[in-house]
Amino acid sequence: MRFLLVEDNGELAEAVSNRLALDGHAVDHADSLAEAEHCLAATSYDLILLDVMLPDGDGRDFLARSRAHLETPVIVLTARARVTDRVGALDQGADDYITKPFDFSELEARVRAVLRRRGGSARNEIALGEALFDPMSGTLRAGGESVTLRNRETRLLEVFARHPGQTFSKGQLLDRLFSFDAEVTENAIEVYVGRLRKRIGPLGLRIETVRGLGYRLETAPA
């Protein structure tokens, strides 16, 4: 999917773009409202991530101004405490908001929730051997069979699906799957890998254990 990130802090924008690219999203970066207008005039986007304080104005004013002709869902990036700002941002037509500093997995979760709510957008399926995987809804289809995965299982499979053939260590998977506010051990990854194996096995997908390195997704039948 194609995202527009409007954020005047270059380093943060680079990091966010970088991270969203991991999930297969293309991110255009605008560092002012004027530039954002240019981007919106040139291309259409699936989602806009909009900072509130920009050098040439308030993101919320921009939102209120362009809401009439802008169909694209918007997630506002705010630095304010929740009580007062939430109301303001949502009133002005934002679909959701997230408070800086944010957890990438929370940002992803909110992006998914907004896109799901808005429906409409084209399916973004990934082919895994014989199977088709929709990371948005967590469904996996092959032949006549279909499996719906839980959220963590979906995220786990998505990590593998986005990077075919790559081996991931338990630590890497842990950081992608769990937010940092809870203490989780690598045992949890073993549990989830075990469960995912059971769910996707019937559809011809396997997760191999690479001794001493981690796990890898195999799409070809053994």
Add this chain to the structure above:
Amino acid sequence: MIARLSIGHRLTVLLAGVAALLSLLSWWMVSELARQAAARSQDNVLAASATTIAETIRSEQGEVRLELPYSALSMLGAISEDRVFYKVVAGERVLTGYDDLPVPTDAATGARVAFETGQYSGEAIRMASVRRTVLAGAGPVPVVVTVAQTLSGVDAVSGQLSRLAAALSLAFFLVAVGLSVFAARASLRPLNAFAQAVSRRGPSDLRPLRRDAPPELAPLRGALNRLMDRLGQSIRRSEDFIAEAAHRVRTPLATVRAQAEIALRSAESEDSRQRLRRIIRAVDESSRSAGQLLDHATVAYRAEDLARDRIDLGELVAQAAAALEPTATMKDIEFRIATSQARVVGDAVLLESALGNVLDNAVKYSPDETTVHIAVSAEEGVARITVTDEGPGLGEGPIESLTERFRRGGNTEGVVGSGLGLTIAADVLAAHGGRLDLRNAAEGGGACVTLVLPSA
């Protein structure tokens, strides 16, 4: 002292004072007029009596003689029970009557009829003398007829009238006091209406007053509007400052956190990964604390003068759950909501924040793939939102102390938190006349947090 006295009281006292003065004056005037009228009618009768006696005086063989007509004295008896005295003096000789009865001083020299008030046999009397000259013997003899009467009749009449006047004056005074109270209230009504218009406003309503006011209140209205304008400007300035400060602090924090997450991806050694995780947790901890401190301050500020919105608790729950749904989904936690009709009056922003904090806790402490139950109920004037999770519960130790500032449960190790979430929720509920009930769910041992509010 005067400055602190209510204007209404001052106006009432002033008007009642004037009424009292007028009452006294009118009582005095009526009594005086009554006394004068009674005295004049007595004088007239006395004069008539003396004249009637004087008419009978004649000269007979060089002597002055008279016949005392009964009617002359009986007309005096007609007006009251007063005692009557008389004396007729011809020249130096007393012809008849009471020898020692005093005679008006100017009876012999002044006008034809002379009056005077004096004392006789221990009583106050009113005297009238008529002077005639009779030709007898050698020459004209001056004859003075004096008739006197005690004053008790006149005093009785004027006293009676004076009491009547006093009663009327008192009645007038009481009516006037009543009217003063009414007048004071009526003239203060625009002021009260004005005050109500100001006090009915919400905590953030700083629009200028447009209400019509009497010309006397216009300067006050002007001053209030200028004050509100300045207050609004200074609030906007401090809000802008807080926004700017939050932006300046949080954007770099967000950058640090984002870069740390990216570094974590490519970090090779477990040691450096551990350090990066610690950085991220520290960033989360500080931003969460900063956010909740701001929330806490906002609650304290808004709780002083609560907005009075009508709130449907079902909608409130739906909104709060929707806001947290993405984070709950990350852990495959499901919200199960059971609502019944419940309405409260209160500050929507604060209640949403209270519920948000409670739900945030529930999601944070719940294990993966569990359910958070949210129930809305109302009975006997009390509305409840009960949030039950399947987490570890509220732990050992006194449960009530969990709403104290910066107090965290004994079993929260490893979870980022500021210790302000339940404090904010409890403060919001207390400001609404409700409370936060904390207990452990019966089976399973999860936490069960109930927001109790008086229902509308």
